[in-house]
Amino acid sequence: MKLLLIASALLPSALALWPLPTSYTNGTTPLTLSKSFNIKIDIANPPADLVAAVSRAKGYLQNDKLEALVIDRGASSASAIAKAKSLPSLTLSLTGKGSVQSISAQAVAPLESRVEGANSTLGLFRGLATFGQIWFDLNGATYTLSAPIQISDSPAYPYRGFMLDTARNYFPVADIKRTIDAMSWVKINTLHWHIVDSQSFPLEVPGFLSLSQKGAYSATSVYSPSDVKDIITYAAARGIDVIPEIDTPGHTSVISKAFPEHIACAEATPWASFANEPPAGQLRLASEATVNFTGSLLKAAAGLFESHYFSTGGDEVNANCYTQDNETQASLESTNKTFAQALDTFVQSNHAALRSVGKSAVVWEEMVLANPVTLANDTIVMVWISSDDVQAVAETGYRIVHAASDYFYLDCGHGGWVGDFPTGNSWCDPFKTWQYAYSFDPTANLTAAQSELVIGGQSLLWTEQSSSANLDSTTWPRAASTAELFWSGPGGNVDTALPRLHEVVYRFRQRGVAANSLQPEWCALRPFACDLTA
Amino acid sequence: MKLLLIASALLPSALALWPLPTSYTNGTTPLTLSKSFNIKIDIANPPADLVAAVSRAKGYLQNDKLEALVIDRGASSASAIAKAKSLPSLTLSLTGKGSVQSISAQAVAPLESRVEGANSTLGLFRGLATFGQIWFDLNGATYTLSAPIQISDSPAYPYRGFMLDTARNYFPVADIKRTIDAMSWVKINTLHWHIVDSQSFPLEVPGFLSLSQKGAYSATSVYSPSDVKDIITYAAARGIDVIPEIDTPGHTSVISKAFPEHIACAEATPWASFANEPPAGQLRLASEATVNFTGSLLKAAAGLFESHYFSTGGDEVNANCYTQDNETQASLESTNKTFAQALDTFVQSNHAALRSVGKSAVVWEEMVLANPVTLANDTIVMVWISSDDVQAVAETGYRIVHAASDYFYLDCGHGGWVGDFPTGNSWCDPFKTWQYAYSFDPTANLTAAQSELVIGGQSLLWTEQSSSANLDSTTWPRAASTAELFWSGPGGNVDTALPRLHEVVYRFRQRGVAANSLQPEWCALRPFACDLTA
Incomplete structure (x- = not known):
């Protein structure tokens, strides 16, 4: 360029x-x-x-x-x-x-x-x-x-993303399109859309309409096929690929509303024994019927999107949920498989279904570390638990997207959100400042060959404590910091970056995106005057 | 009621x-x-x-x-x-x-x-x-x-406030009026308006117009007398008293733009040697001319407001600024006063000026602890540095408003905002959750007699890292938590409060205030289902 x-x-x-x-x-x-x-x-x-x-x-x-x-x-x-x-x-x-x-x-x-x-x-x-x-x-x-x-100009890394969770709380299409515009202004090229989760299923999937009919928060809190088309067309015209995620086998409780036969430990209590957050519920991955159902669902959902990629998730699989589920135990016994073997079959089947419609798989890090399964060589692995896990993922040889909670989670630092927990902090405290994300080294502790596996990184907004109300101000300008890290490459100077980042804030506002202030306006108008040692 | x-x-x-x-x-x-x-x-x-x-x-x-x-x-x-x-x-x-x-x-x-x-x-x-x-x-x-x-129904405490800082970043009148409406919905009865500070002087004070002309961020970032009238009329009709603050003698750097003769160490560097945040600058409190100027300014500003109260601030007075200021040293020498005596004269003069127009004084805690001065018995003291200071303030016998940073500062927890400080946290980290503020005991460690001094408390939004972009979502619903603490009294149960607080959020949104989500909507629709032990 x-x-x-x-x-x-x-x-x-x-x-x-x-x-x-x-x-x-x-x-x-x-x-x-x-x-x-x-x-x-x-x-x-x-x-x-x-x-x-x-x-x-x-x-x-x-x-x-x-x-x-x-x-x-x-x-x-x-x-x-x-x-x-x-x-x-x-x-x-x-x-x-x-x-x-x-x-x-x-x-x-x-x-x-x-x-x-x-x-x-x-x-x-x-x-x-x-x-x-x-x-x-x-x-x-x-x-x-x-x-x-x-x-x-040209980018240091090909993948520069932003992830939005539309399942914990719903975001209208207008919010997503405004976010896409903002992303394009700082050259972010991927919207990783974590569409559904245990709490709600806002995606209308052809052939599986009962999922959204019974699982969306309301009849209007849905993304119809035409909404999806609108979003992906809008995004593509702005240089942005929309990678959908339907997380499996965990984070699927809501599927039980329409297909109870496919979900183990649906809304089981105490939830903390069965899931990392309420409600509990996971796909019965050892059941052949559920394997077929999941593959069909993913394939049907994939048909709504143009992206070459589709994420099947794979994080936070809860072992106790399956241990306690009679159906899963019976399936394992009848097929003479271990849990690990059943998970492997489940994931391979899902990825084969996606590959049949031209999609490459994206997964969370557990699929190569905690619960390793057989994956195609072109699979992309997202590191989320900790940046400390990057090296281990690199050793598996798959391509890596940096999405580590300790640097890139925009939602951290606002205290615990579960109820009846007066002194609760969030597991990913503290707040991730723009400076901290900006200081990240994408190839720290990696060999030259391993470094080649790093295709980029992204900010992520999980929305247990977010909504339309704070989308813009929570995301911007921090997501722009990560955008520069992966476009311009690491090693940037937070001191000289700050005046430029103020301009991002002020220009975004002129364009209708409510980016938050980094400093008093006095500082924004006086580059370096508010530096620690100025 | x-x-x-x-x-x-x-x-x-x-x-x-x-x-x-x-x-x-x-x-x-x-x-x-x-x-x-x-x-x-x-x-x-x-x-x-x-x-x-x-x-x-x-x-x-x-x-x-x-x-x-x-x-x-x-x-x-x-x-x-x-x-x-x-x-x-x-x-x-x-x-x-x-x-x-x-x-x-x-x-x-x-x-x-x-x-x-x-x-x-x-x-x-x-x-x-x-x-x-x-x-x-x-x-x-x-x-x-x-x-x-x-x-x-009747309130446990007569003072239930919210403080907004309009100096670090400017807030349009519409933002303030929307906030006033929201305050009234949860029976907050005081807007403590921290109008001006070292960074900007957005208040048009009759007779002192050069302060805003030279000290506001822009010609449109001002509150004219008619704006003030609009705000206080709007507030009063909603049961809300607007207590203005013009912080003195610290936090006044911006006055140097129009009246350089009255400001010591104006924009002196390194700022950290002269002030807690940039830019440095304090009123030359030992100068008779400055004492007269300040009294006149406060009186003129007070004329814009109907409240019985006016805050003269008094926090974070920097000693080094005065030690290094030749004019201040000369004034102290010529009047044969110590710094403490000069400060006492300065504050007494200001408060007398305000009393002459019917106003009682409000001050920050330093005016009775770190830098104690002579105060009228009806003075209200706000505790901000730490809730640990409440007992010491109570021992001075003045009325107390709880405003402690460790419970009530809405801005904390978003990292350091000074530049060139890559790993900087904010001094008041972590984020103050609604649950934490809700758990505050207003009379902890106080005798029965001292407890009578507590007239209430407030949430505060300092705006180094805030703006119109996040005003609603940062303030609400957390400020409502504090509102209930001081209306209903302490001892509330965070578990049973949560479903009611969700309703605050959802009802506020229906009325155009962008309150933030406390939990996934799944939880909001299922009281107690997302409790830690549910």
Whole structure:
């Protein structure tokens, strides 16, 4: 991805780009956008989603109206801006010939074939996001003080995600789409959608409608196939792949509402003996009927999505639930299998069902560590329990997505949520600051070969204590910190990052995303003045 | 305050009232509100604010449309509701004769003369809030399953507050008014408005306009006299007194923008040597000119407010700032005063200025502990540093408001906010859960006589890391927990409180306040099912 602006003076030392590009140079010459500024597409028959992206980019340039984050908000640059040359247009072009793929097609391609850095419509889209971060407003003039600017850019890691749990509490489609827009502004390319869980089943799966009819929180707290289509289309046009997750065999209590025969220990009490959180309930993984049911359900759900990937979860399988379940014990006995063998069969069957419709599997770390099963070589493993587990996962040879609770869980640090627990803290306290996530080293303790297995990482919002009410402010700007870590690579400096991250906050707000304040505005307008040793 | 409803069956064990009334009984008979339900005021010439409050109460009854928080959201009660008697009207009346004060007049009266429990328009207003919590919606019917209901109620403590800091980050008037509405729903009666601080001076003070002109974050980030009038009028009509704070002599750096002669160590660096947070700057308390300036400023600011109270702050006075300030040292020498004597003169002068316009002083705990000064007997002292300091403050004999950081600071637990501090935690970590605040004992370690000094308590939102983006979700429902503590008295049970607090959340949302989720909705619909030992 390259940006070049043809066209000085008082800017803070860095352009406020987020994530930071691979390389850039800038001058100190003021430049404005022409009142008739246009973005031209120098591509024959440009894809419709690129045309639409250009239209949105022009909208941001017109509507952001973000004043520079300096004490006078840019006023002292007024005469320089008034005298500045104006940029009449930006031209998007690709090198080489041949057919041009749409952004959407590239967004959902397998990770290894996605081109985000250059010479693709997806690369151009990423460049548009960068271009939109260059400009400030002063009395209606859209300007930079930093021309000429030259940027080369490509991501350090192919997978940069955000996970949203829509099962503990439901989020309307509008929340998800607003989040997708925000993700695209900081070049996050994957929405890991933890759609359903033990508490609710908001997904309408063709052929399995009773699951959502009986398991959604309400008739309106559902994602219909057209909602899913809306979300994945919206996401893809913004360079984002939506990887769905239906967690199995644990975290499935709600399935008992419609298919009680497939769930062991459904709502058994005390819940803490049967599950990590209420309600208890797991798929009867040793039952052939349940194996078939699960494979069919996953296949039907997978048909709603375009992604090459589908997560079958696999975390927090509770052994006691199965030990106490007569049906499971009978199934194990009749098939002469151990629990581990039955789990292996269950997972292999599910993954085969998904592979039959073109999907590669994503799993949580237990599927290679605590409860290892047979997995295809292309399986992606998400580390969640602790970053300490990364090395062990790497030793299994599968591709790794960093999602460790000790760095990337946005929900931690708000105390325990279970009832009748007055002094309860949450297991993943404390709160994960943006600085802490930013300091993460994706290849710590890994060999060079193991490091190749790391395909990226993500922030995660589990929603026991979250809802529409705090979605934006809990997610942003912290998820942007992780986005820069995996786009720009590790080793970033929290001190120099902070002024740029303030700009993320202020620009997001101008675009309708309620990102939270990192500091008093006094500090936001005075880079480095609120540093510990300033 | 008494409520009596003339008119059963499947309700969870308690009415979901918040705060819990002093006493109540309820039956199990279904009752609906008549389609033509009316609230009558049986008072000759009722005050306009009572008439308006009744109109708002009717609006909530019509618009809340809150379905019961049970699994089927009330559907199984449909036939009982259809057959229920309907309540045609509610009548508000007062006993005795004589002139009737408005809600607004009572809301701003001295605490000791305020009647919230009975036989006042303010008491009726509190009753309307209770009445509004009784009803649920099923297919357009507004119903309870718990008639007849009889409630007697009055507050355990006269001061039940919420503090908002509008200096670290600015909050639009609409945010403050929305917060005032929410406060009134849970019978909070005081907005402690920490208006200005070292970072910004958003208050337009007549005669001192340069303070906001030069010290507000922007020309639009100000509270004009008409804004203040709007806010205090809005608050008073909702039974809420607005106690302003202009913190002195510390936390005043921003005054240097307009009056540099009055500020020591203005923006001195390293800030950490001169203040607890950037920017440094304190009033030159030993200077006669500054003493006069401050008294005049406080008096002018006090003129904007109706409250009987005004806080002059007094926290975190930094000694080094004054030691290093030549002007202050010269003043001390020329007046032959110690720092402590100068501070005493400064505070006495300020409080005298306020008293001349009818205001009693409120101060932070340092004014009786770390830097004790001469105070009038009616001064109210707020404990903030630690609840461990309550006993020492009580020993000084002044009235006490609980505002201790270890229980009531809503902002704690989100990590350090100063820059270049990658592993920084906040001094007041961890996050204060609603359960923890709820468990506070206001008279722990106090004698009976000392216990009489405790007039109440409050939640506080300091806004270094807060903004419009998270105001609602950070404040609610946690501030409601503290509201119940000080209305209903201590000793509440977090287990039985939780289902009621869920209702606060869900009802607030129906009214446009984005209260955050305490648990998965699965738990909210199943009281006690998510308890630790359920």
